[in-house]
Amino acid sequence: MxxxxxxxxxxxxxxxxxxxxxxxxxxxxxxxxxxxxxxxxxxxxxxxxxxxxxxxxxxxxxxxxxxxxxxxxxxxxxxxxxxxxxxxxxxxxxxxxxxxxxxxxxxxxxxxxxxxxxxxxxxxxxxxxxxxxxxxxxxxxxxxxxxxxxKPVDLNYSEFITPLNGFGEVIFQGGALSGIIFFIGVFINSPLAALYGFVGALLGAYISFTRGESIEGIHMGLFGFNAVLSAIVFSGVKKTDGLWVLIAVFITVIIDDLLIESNILTAVGGVLTFPFVAGTCITLLIQKIIPKRFV
Structure with missing residues (x-):
């Protein structure tokens, strides 16, 4: 091959x-x-x-x-x-x-x-x-x-499947099978990135749940796929990497939730991966502003 x-x-x-x-x-x-x-x-x-x-x-x-x-x-x-x-x-x-x-x-x-x-x-x-x-x-x-x-069928409300659905929704796939395949795809290249992405999707789902977002949308992965990408960007072996993942995911999910609630982007196709881009860029800016000795 x-x-x-x-x-x-x-x-x-x-x-x-x-x-x-x-x-x-x-x-x-x-x-x-x-x-x-x-x-x-x-x-x-x-x-x-x-x-x-x-x-x-x-x-x-x-x-x-x-x-x-x-x-x-x-x-x-x-x-x-x-x-x-x-x-x-x-x-x-x-x-x-x-x-x-x-x-x-x-x-x-x-x-x-x-x-x-x-x-x-x-x-x-x-x-x-x-x-x-x-x-x-x-x-x-x-x-x-x-x-x-x-309409979504056989929606699995398992806490394990929800983040995998988040992986699937990164590339517009709603089925758990696609999400599993995508997770494996990331895992074979970087197990750490895959695991961080999984945790990021869980955090994204939890934050959206506390904000009262749609349960169906959360379990479909619609509030987790941007968090998956943000978590993967900042994944790494350093102890501080976990902190940056947490910060990036939090900012990303808040932006995601606010944009979805406002419906201002519905006419142009929705938020897509904009919350990921915005949340990641803001986190990168914070990294530059905060002296390295503090993180």
Whole structure:
């Protein structure tokens, strides 16, 4: 299998780009993520491949740094664009076109932030989806996908399954099976990151519960997936890493809850991973302000 990646590095770059959705530079993580997406929807799987391929191809043709392309840094936002569009809308010809276009645009926007050393994380994905969803809702009659209109079935209220659902919702997958696959995908590359993500999802669920958020939404993982990402960013072996995970998750979940309660982003597709980006950037800023001797 490794011979294929050596002979066709483009495949390796695409899979690493998908793995970077949860900050994992690992082709096998990316492959497991892809399997988890296909488990939920074949359209989502194809859309993920198309968008990530478009972004990687764009980065290569525009001469972006080869090491960054190899690391998958131009793939994760595009992958999320692809799966999000296939989740929100029925996959018409226009949607397939926008999936490819969105993937290419994600690469260009990501490059803008990378060259300026700005920690944008998944913001290119957020920006593109907000614009696309607003335009599609206001200027087309494309109906929503069956996934977004379907009612949740066999909802498991187990305290163990809830954080796994949080892993699944990072990539728009509502089933526990996808969440388990995603968790394993992170675990094979970084067990510590996977465990921190799991704890982050639990904390996110608990904080949202104390704030009176929807029990159904909490157990579906809708209030935990941003916390998963924030926890993974700050995961590490130092004792202080746990403190930063706690701070990041708390800030992220509060932002998430407030935005969801306000409904101000509903017209553009919802909060997506914006609470993760905002919460993580605020935590990074706090890290710079507080002297290292105090943490």
């Amino acid at each position: 490794n011979k294929i990646f050596i002979k066709i590095p483009f495949i390796d770059n695409v899979l690493k780009g998908i793995g970077q959705i949860m900050l994992q530079e690992n082709r096998w993580t990316g492959l497991l993520f892809l399997i988890g997406i296909f488990t939920g929807s074949w359209q989502g799987g194809i859309a993920t491949l198309l968008a990530t391929s478009a972004s990687t191809f764009t980065a290569m043709k525009l001469g972006y740094d080869k090491s960054e392309i190899k690391a998958g840094l131009y793939g994760f936002s595009a992958a999320l664009v692809g799966v999000a569009l296939s989740f929100f809308f029925q996959t018409t010809i226009l949607i397939w076109f926008l999936i490819v276009l969105g993937g290419a645009l994600a690469s260009i926007i990501q490059h803008f932030f990378i060259t300026r050393k700005i920690p944008a994380f998944t913001f290119p994905f957020i920006l593109i989806i907000w614009v696309f969803v607003f335009a599609l809702h206001n200027f087309t009659n494309i109906p929503p996908s069956e996934m977004i209109t379907a």
